[in-house]
Amino acid sequence: MEKTSGNTATRLFWSIVSFLRRCLFLVISIRPIPRHIAFIMDGNRRFAKKRKMMDGDGHRIGFLALMSMLKYCYELGVTYVTVYAFSIDNFKRNPEEVQSLMDLMQEKIEGLIKEESIVNRYGVRVHFIGNLKLLSEPVRSAAERAMAATANNSRGVLSICIAYTSTDEIVHAVQESCEEKLDEISAMNASGAGYGLIKLGGNEEDERVKIVKLTDIEKHMYMAVAPDPDVLIRTSGETRLSNFLLWQSAFCYLYSPSVLWPEIGFRHFVWAVLKFQSNYFYLERKRKQS
């Protein structure tokens, strides 16, 4: 009897907390809110060291922090969220750490596929962004299954950057653009030959290649699934991009709070949104002054 009433009291408490949070989000969203937030989840190992834990535990708690941030984002009405989960550069770390991260990621990706997972609760479609061929087969397979399982979700998008660097993404886009242009040239030559017309001359082929445009490259980016982020949040106080979304963050507001990723919470999220809003109005004023 007491246990049941204790559970009821707890549920009631969290319901009230949730209600108050949604009220606060309603107030905040009177002003512009970001459509797309990107996170560099930095500080897991420093957190573990600070608390005298094993390295892997820092990442596990970091995962819980990520779940909270996603909940806040989708409750507020942010449509796109992108997170930097694992960089190609991170493969340079010691093999035990890399393996433990891969195991953790596989475990959590499998969790996303479940019915009651946060992505299904909020109707979020998941994309895994990066050079997935670099991942081991179990992780890649879990990622592909998660993408397939959430393909029909349409209220939000979660882009998880894994085995990703921006320079690798750009190289891939350049390769695809080149191949596309060359295919165009071949097709035009072939159809010309078919009609007895002359093959494209050297200059004409040059012209076709010259028309490689910005949009050609952009459409081949892994991140073409989302618009450019409005704010990029990097925790732990480091102010650098570390080869993340270099192309997409060309005009993005960069925010680098000193909190370590596993310690990030509701107040940091609210503060980040308020900073975004104040920056938005600062830019409006700057535009008028210039």
Place this chain on the structure above:
Amino acid sequence: MFLSLSSPIPIENALIPFKPRSSRSQTLRIRAHPLPSNPLSLPSSAAAAPAFKEETRQFAPGGDFPLDEESLPAGLRRDLMPRHVAVIMDGNVRWEKRRGLPAGSGHQAGVRSVRELIEMSSKWGIGVLTVFAFSYDNWNRSKMEVGFLMTLFEKMITAEIDNLARDGVRISIIGDSSKLPNSLQKVISDAEETTKDNSRLHLIVAVSYSGKYDVVQACKSICHKVKDGLVQVDDINESLVEQELETNCTEFPYPDLLIRTGGDIRVSNFLLWQLAYTELFFVSALWPDFGKAEFEEALTSFQRRQRRYGGR
């Protein structure tokens, strides 16, 4: 939605004649993204310096000009100086409006800041200084303002070329020069030619530049090579893209530190690829107010940072 960089500063020494691609025969070997090691590659004789203070002669990277031992501010370490500093010089127009000064005064004041920065960079052993003078996105500004700036650039380069040559500064211009007036292109070309053998400081001025445009032109270049059979699609890698970017005029195309003045916290389409591991430093002072104190603060912050490059 977001405004790009505000008007550039007419830089006296900064603009180099843009060399057409075909005549740029000396493409230097491009370093991969720097590893966490000494950012300042001094000759080994200089590394032995501390034991022989009175005979110490520190040399700028690749140069024959001695660094001034006493000139480095207290608190800054020579071995932790960034090799390449990039600057987004934002705030000239707001500076002149806040003071109620006529149009153009902000840019004039900004020139003084640039001169000071060039001098400090030379003295303190920074090898490459890249400044964002005019963004490709700035062509959207009023014709009058753009025309004024182009004239100012031309006057400044012409006036300062001798000083530059004397001070051992080499100038390069990056960006889409095809939109610049012919007279400015000529002046830039001459200045680049005149200073090409200087080695104390390499000043790279980005005019009509955008990070995305840089990658697109690199892509076009690579596509040409693939079409001509010089390169296979599967051979396209990061190194090949690096070699085709406009920053291939220097051996150190990746800034260690980017400073942006004016309070705006974003990179505004400047050097996107090259900023992959750059430490970013944002300062609220407007560009004409940026001086020794602000530069020292940026360098101090840089020297405190832990650069891990994704590893350890």
